[in-house]
Amino acid sequence: MSKQAKRVALLTGGSSGIGLSTVRMLIGRNWTVYTMSRRPCPVAEARFVQGDVNDETSVRLVIQTVIAEQGQLDALICCAGNGLAGAVEDCTSDEVAYQFQTTWFGLDKTIRACLPTMRKQGGGTIITISSVAAVVPIPFQTYYSAAKAAILHYTKALPLEVRAWNIRCSCILPGDTKTGFTAARRYAVASQSDESAYGVKMKDSVGRMERDEQNGMSPDKIARAICRQLDKRHPAISVVPGWNYKLFALLVRILPNRFVLRVVGMLY
Ligand SMILES: NC(=O)c1ccc[n+]([C@@H]2O[C@H](COP(=O)([O-])OP(=O)(O)OC[C@H]3O[C@@H](n4cnc5c(N)ncnc54)[C@H](OP(=O)(O)O)[C@@H]3O)[C@@H](O)[C@H]2O)c1
Secondary structure, eight states, X not given: OOTTTOEEEEEEOTTSHHHHHHHHHHHHTTEEEEEEESSOOOOTTSEEEEOOTTOHHHHHHHHHHHHHXXXXXXXXXXXXXXXXXXXXXXXXXXXXXXXXXXXXXIHHHHHHHHHHHHHHHTOEEEEEEOOGGGTSOOTTOHHHXXXXXXXXHHHHHHHHHHGGGTEEEEEEOOOSBOSTHHHHOEEOGGGGSTTOSSHHHHHHHHHHHHHHHHTSBOHHHXXXXXXXXXXXXXXXXXXXXXHHHHHHHHHHHHSOHHHHHHHHHHHO
């Protein structure tokens, strides 16, 4: 098989949700897919390597495995992530670190480990998963919003460094999507105590967000947006899947910040 015909992807977080849908879609489009997560990926045709994005050794090992077996890595898709809910005042430093660990540091670790391979082979596409919360921050998920905003900026700055080696980057910003994310969300312990000054409001707001997630888009919609970018020679810098969220993101750019945040405050 020629190098052009065979395309090899490494995807983190393929055991559930957006990552799992993307694995299925890529396999259907004839990609060779390696996927890394702590729980197994149920897609038999994907090559599953158990690992944690926070563990440098397992990240390096999965990349070595891809290169040893395929000799190339055309795409990296970073889907591994999780959420923390709780008022800023109620969060401990460990809880804040938990939010940034996988979502931000794990993503950065994986990308940094892949860059030498993509640079030496003269190309590759990196897809990061941020969130609409990167452009419209949400209360009681302040650290999540900040981590996702960091991903968006990182994905914009990185191509400026790696363009010379034909490495492309694209950031996907999903809105509410029906996945395992809702059930996996952690709550700051102090936020759940009756003594929290924010507890009642936090539970009401995050409860509403969780209902929106579980009534949200299919992860296949996000997977399609990812696959579309992988097929492009020049992928979009950022993509908001779904027309309603696209319109929302556009309005956010046009309307005054104070107004937008007021509306968010009224909704949540
Ligand atoms: N669902 C939404 O409404 C929504 C909206 C905007 C953005 N997003 C983002 O979309 C991405 C995917 O989330 P999802 O909605 O598909 O949630 P999900 O169904 O909970 O999937 C999360 C995936 O991340 C993996 N993961 C978590 N910690 C990991 C670690 N330490 N090492 C390796 N893999 C790890 C999980 O695998 P294991 O647990 O097996 O390790 C799982 O496969 C996340 O970055 C999330 O922030 C989701």
